Amino acid sequence: MARADLARQTCTIARAVSLVGDEWTFMILREMFLGGRRFDDFQRQTGASAALLSQRLKKLEAEGVIRKEAYSERPVRFEYRMTAMGRELWPAVITLKQWGDKWLGDGPAPVEIVHKSCGHVTEPQMTCSECGEPMAAHDAEPRLSEPFDTERQAMRKNS
Amino acid sequence: MARADLARQTCTIARAVSLVGDEWTFMILREMFLGGRRFDDFQRQTGASAALLSQRLKKLEAEGVIRKEAYSERPVRFEYRMTAMGRELWPAVITLKQWGDKWLGDGPAPVEIVHKSCGHVTEPQMTCSECGEPMAAHDAEPRLSEPFDTERQAMRKNS
DNA sequence: AGGGTCACTTCAGTTTCTGAATTGACTAAC
DNA sequence: GTTAGTCAATTCAGAAACTGAAGTGACCCT
Structure with missing residues (x-):
C-alpha cells in the first residue's frame, strides 16, 4: 500500500x-508552536x-491545518498561521518533545513549557477525562467499534 | 538538510x-498498541x-523502542514487543487519534479507550503537571534554554 | 543601476519506497 | 515422503519522493 x-x-x-505524520510536517509544526510564521523561518x-x-x-493549507495570510501588499508577502485545527496538534508535538527529552536528550531540555495561567514550568501529562488520573499505555484498553473490528478481522483473513 | x-x-x-516521526513507524506503533506483535500482523x-x-x-529495535523475541524455537519465529521506551510513545499515538477523531472522522470513533482503573471510556487529555488543569496551545509559552536559543539565533543570521 | 529580500519554482541527480517474487526453516496433510 | 502451507524475512526493478543548487518575479533601499 x-x-x-x-x-x-x-x-x-x-x-x-497521512496528513501530518511525516518528518518535515512535524518540524514545521514545531516551528509554528515556537512562533515561526514565514517561509524563511521554516x-x-x-x-x-x-x-x-x-x-x-x-498540503497543510488545503487540508485546513494552517492558513496563508498576506502580511504585506507591495510586495505581496505571505505568512502562515495555524487554524483551530492546527492548534489542536499541540499535544501531539508536546508529547513527542517530552518523549525526546526523556529518552533522547543529553542534558536539560532545550525548551521548557510555561503554563501561562498558573505561571509554572510544566511537564504536560495525559490524564483520564473521567477520573483525572494520569494515564499510560498499561492503563488503557482499546475497544474496537463493531464495523471497524469487522474490517480488521477481514484483513486478518485474506492473505 | x-x-x-x-x-x-x-x-x-x-x-x-527522526526516530519515530514517519508514516509507517506510526502505523507500526498503532498496531502494537492494539496488540499486534508479529511481522505478519503488521x-x-x-x-x-x-x-x-x-x-x-x-531501526526501532536498534534504538531500543521495541525488542525482538523468539516465541518459538523450531522453527525459530520472532515477535516484537515494546520496551519501556516504546510504551511511553502511547501518548503520542493517542494524541493523534484524538485529533483524527475530531477533525478527520466521519462518524463515531473506530476505537474507544477504556481506562482500566476507573472503568470508563475516556478521552485522555493533556493537563498541567503543576496545577492539573487541561492545557492547550494558547496556555503554553515555550521558553528556550540559553545554549539552544543561541543556536537558533545563529541559524537566523547565516543565510 | 546595482544589490538585497522574500516566497517561491524548476530541474537533474540521489534516495527511498512499492509490489511482486523468492528463500529457508520448518510443520501438517495426504 | 512428496506436496502444500506458515512465517519472517530478502532481493530487485521500476516508481515516487527528496535534495541542493540555481533561477524567477515583485518589489525596496542606496
Whole structure:
C-alpha cells in the first residue's frame, strides 16, 4: 500500500498520520508552536528544502491545518498561521518533545513549557477525562467499534 | 538538510521525529498498541511492504523502542514487543487519534479507550503537571534554554 | 543601476519506497 | 515422503519522493 492510501482508511490514526505524520510536517509544526510564521523561518530553522516546504505548506493549507495570510501588499508577502485545527496538534508535538527529552536528550531540555495561567514550568501529562488520573499505555484498553473490528478481522483473513 | 540529520540536532523534537516521526513507524506503533506483535500482523493491518517493515523494525529495535523475541524455537519465529521506551510513545499515538477523531472522522470513533482503573471510556487529555488543569496551545509559552536559543539565533543570521 | 529580500519554482541527480517474487526453516496433510 | 502451507524475512526493478543548487518575479533601499 502506498503512503497516500492511509488517508482513505477508516482508522483515524491512519488519516491523521497521512496528513501530518511525516518528518518535515512535524518540524514545521514545531516551528509554528515556537512562533515561526514565514517561509524563511521554516527553511532556516527546520532545514527543509524550499521545494519540500512549499509542497507541505500547500498540503497543510488545503487540508485546513494552517492558513496563508498576506502580511504585506507591495510586495505581496505571505505568512502562515495555524487554524483551530492546527492548534489542536499541540499535544501531539508536546508529547513527542517530552518523549525526546526523556529518552533522547543529553542534558536539560532545550525548551521548557510555561503554563501561562498558573505561571509554572510544566511537564504536560495525559490524564483520564473521567477520573483525572494520569494515564499510560498499561492503563488503557482499546475497544474496537463493531464495523471497524469487522474490517480488521477481514484483513486478518485474506492473505 | 537530509531527514537523517534531524537526529543530530539539539532539539529533542527533531531527534524524536527522526526516530519515530514517519508514516509507517506510526502505523507500526498503532498496531502494537492494539496488540499486534508479529511481522505478519503488521504487514496486513498497516499495509506496509515487507521490505519497509523489516527495515523499520530493525531501526526501532536498534534504538531500543521495541525488542525482538523468539516465541518459538523450531522453527525459530520472532515477535516484537515494546520496551519501556516504546510504551511511553502511547501518548503520542493517542494524541493523534484524538485529533483524527475530531477533525478527520466521519462518524463515531473506530476505537474507544477504556481506562482500566476507573472503568470508563475516556478521552485522555493533556493537563498541567503543576496545577492539573487541561492545557492547550494558547496556555503554553515555550521558553528556550540559553545554549539552544543561541543556536537558533545563529541559524537566523547565516543565510 | 546595482544589490538585497522574500516566497517561491524548476530541474537533474540521489534516495527511498512499492509490489511482486523468492528463500529457508520448518510443520501438517495426504 | 512428496506436496502444500506458515512465517519472517530478502532481493530487485521500476516508481515516487527528496535534495541542493540555481533561477524567477515583485518589489525596496542606496
